[in-house]
Amino acid sequence: MFDLIKKIWKTKTVTKTDLLTEAPERFRGKPIFVSNECTGCQACITSCPAKAITLVQNDNSSTISLSYANCIFCGICAEMCETNAIQITNEYRLATKTKTELTVTKQATFAKLLTAGKEV
Amino acid sequence: MEKTIKQWLSRMKQQLGNKVRSMEQNGAQETVMLVEKTELPDVCYFLWHEKKGRLFTMVGNDERDIHGFFALYYVFSFDSFRHFITVKTLIDPLDPTFPSVSVQLPAANWYEREVKDLLGLRPQGHPDPRPLILHGDWPEDLHPLRKDFPLDRHAPRVQSRESFMPYDSEDVTEIPVGPIHAGIIEPGHFRFGAVGDTILHLDARLFFTHRGLEKANEGMPLEKALFLAERICGVCALSHSTAFAQAAERLGGVTIPPRAAYLRTLFLELERLYNHIGDVGNICAGFGFAVGVSQGARLKETLQQLNERVAGHRYLRGIIRLGGIRIDITEREKEDIVRTLSYVKKEFQELVDLLFSHDIAMNRMATTGVLSLEHANQLEVVGVAARASGRSVDIRRDQPYAAYDQVSFHVPVYEVGDVLSRVRIRVDEVLESIAIIEQLMHSLPSGDTFTPLPPLPPYRSAMGWCESPRGETVHWLMVGPDQTVYRYRVRSATYSNWPAVPLAVKGNIVPDFPLINKSFELCYACCDR
Numbered sequence: 216m217f218d219l220i221k222k223i224w225k226t227k228t229v230t231k232t233d234l235l236t237e238a239p240e241r242f243r244g245k246p247i248f249v250s251n252e253c254t255g256c257q258a259c260i261t262s263c264p265a266k267a268i269t270l271v272q273n274d275n276s277s278t279i280s281l282s283y284a285n286c287i288f289c290g291i292c293a294e295m296c297e298t299n300a301i302q303i304t305n306e307y308r309l310a311t312k313t314k315t316e317l318t319v320t321k322q323a324t325f326a327k328l329l330t331a332g333k334e335v
Numbered sequence: 336m337e338k339t340i341k342q343w344l345s346r347m348k349q350q351l352g353n354k355v356r357s358m359e360q361n362g363a364q365e366t367v368m369l370v371e372k373t374e375l376p377d378v379c380y381f382l383w384h385e386k387k388g389r390l391f392t393m394v395g396n397d398e399r400d401i402h403g404f405f406a407l408y409y410v411f412s413f414d415s416f417r418h419f420i421t422v423k424t425l426i427d428p429l430d431p432t433f434p435s436v437s438v439q440l441p442a443a444n445w446y447e448r449e450v451k452d453l454l455g456l457r458p459q460g461h462p463d464p465r466p467l468i469l470h471g472d473w474p475e476d477l478h479p480l481r482k483d484f485p486l487d488r489h490a491p492r493v494q495s496r497e498s499f500m501p502y503d504s505e506d507v508t509e510i511p512v513g514p515i516h517a518g519i520i521e522p523g524h525f526r527f528g529a530v531g532d533t534i535l536h537l538d539a540r541l542f543f544t545h546r547g548l549e550k551a552n553e554g555m556p557l558e559k560a561l562f563l564a565e566r567i568c569g570v571c572a573l574s575h576s577t578a579f580a581q582a583a584e585r586l587g588g589v590t591i592p593p594r595a596a597y598l599r600t601l602f603l604e605l606e607r608l609y610n611h612i613g614d615v616g617n618i619c620a621g622f623g624f625a626v627g628v629s630q631g632a633r634l635k636e637t638l639q640q641l642n643e644r645v646a647g648h649r650y651l652r653g654i655i656r657l658g659g660i661r662i663d664i665t666e667r668e669k670e671d672i673v674r675t676l677s678y679v680k681k682e683f684q685e686l687v688d689l690l691f692s693h694d695i696a697m698n699r700m701a702t703t704g705v706l707s708l709e710h711a712n713q714l715e716v717v718g719v720a721a722r723a724s725g726r727s728v729d730i731r732r733d734q735p736y737a738a739y740d741q742v743s744f745h746v747p748v749y750e751v752g753d754v755l756s757r758v759r760i761r762v763d764e765v766l767e768s769i770a771i772i773e774q775l776m777h778s779l780p781s782g783d784t785f786t787p788l789p790p791l792p793p794y795r796s797a798m799g800w801c802e803s804p805r806g807e808t809v810h811w812l813m814v815g816p817d818q819t820v821y822r823y824r825v826r827s828a829t830y831s832n833w834p835a836v837p838l839a840v841k842g843n844i845v846p847d848f849p850l851i852n853k854s855f856e857l858c859y860a861c862c863d864r
Contacts, residue, residue, distance in 0.1 A: 218688075218689055218692065219626055219689060219693075222626065222630070222685065222689060223626060226630070226633070238643075239640075239643050239644040239647075240644075241643075241644060241645065241646065241647040241662070242643055242644075242647055242648075243647045243648065243653065262558070264559065264562050289562070289652075289653050290647075290653060291562075291653075294661070
């Protein structure tokens, strides 16, 4: 009994208050588009297990769109991307005020995307 | 050793005589015996009873579009030879029956009922005709693992055929519990037949979370199949992904680089650590010892945060890739692991001292839920539950994988088989795991962490295995001609251990059931798939 009380006294309460800081460096959080190097090869789209990345094709422009609402933060897209146009960050704060803000888009390099688009 | 295995195999062939149609090697560690289905019970009983092979897994496969037959594979593990013998038999689709092995070999019970449900191959003479995987309201003539059953087919529900043990005496009270429980646990329906407070018999109805993962995996490219394999279970995620990757690597004849093997071993031990420490804490909930629960949860959290810092994921997902590992560690992570583990070791020792010196805790755990060695052997129980009952099986030692042949460790075995023994096994294994990690830290080789996989041979099978925190997990894999999964069978530790729980519960009081159940710490998701 005395041991128990000593242990509780030593560890204080079990619920610890941690300051809200950055997630660990290696934590797989929000993926972002980082450069203009997207070649439109669609490797990220086909490899995404949650189908969070889609190709939006308009008449004369094409964009790749990523939805954080569907993303499961596995990091496979970043691993597949040959030009590192998409990368994983350790950002975990994802709340937005509107649903539309959960989707980010990126214009793909036009010429290459057209050929890729035809194959689909 | 090589020579002795050959001699041993040819001696076995002589003893079995013309019961074996052919015998061929499948990789370095497996020999496949083709037998007629009428000889199946004799050959299996011979391997199990005479030759002391362990029934490792059993797989049914629809191979009608390869050669026109269904196939059954009974895999036996011979730990002293580090070799597997697979008894294979072909079944004509016009007569989809086979003689049951279960009467002589009780461990085959579930496997054969599963084959009946999912492939429509009927084990004749099987003592239990009830459905297992698919519940009684699933149409009897629909078998989802057959290749002609489309993935998106919706089965109509029929009048339920579920039945439980009937009791004639009015003195027996039936207590149905679940599938929805008070705590946040997985679904299972338990029906106790109790006399007063004492449990006479327990019917455990599982497979509420059968998601058809094996069917869903068929036709998937291997990378996606690995991704799905990792999601079979939350707390053994790494064991499942490692087992799957090993099956694919064995099929491709690839040896992963030493650094990748060491890192896999490291993370597998980290998985065992957070599970075992969390489980020791959770056991305390079985008798309301709140300090133990909180301390266990606190240490588990410390370890999961370590996982997050080192691997990027608290449950160690997404770190295995086919042919190696996706992440590497630097000096900084090494220091972090050593520092955190030395803290956890000290704190865990204090928790254990508190628990084992607590009279009420000891009173509740000792002699509760005894699983006898005889039952454990007959049901081929694995993992913590087996070792607590005096059955010394640990696939890390018996058939080493990753870098387990490079480290020395002791496999704790207790004889009593009660809740306390199972807790003691976990406590001992925590200390062993920490010792293994210390050895790995000292001898971590440098070099690559990945070898690319060549195209895999179609319609050949291979197995991958792993000692998950709950016991050995086996993944059996066959790849089709287009490098996608043709058949995939997961036999998790819980699948082997669940049938033992009703035996351990018998004769105990109903309030002890949660404690006994927790001491086995079986996962439903792994079992149901």
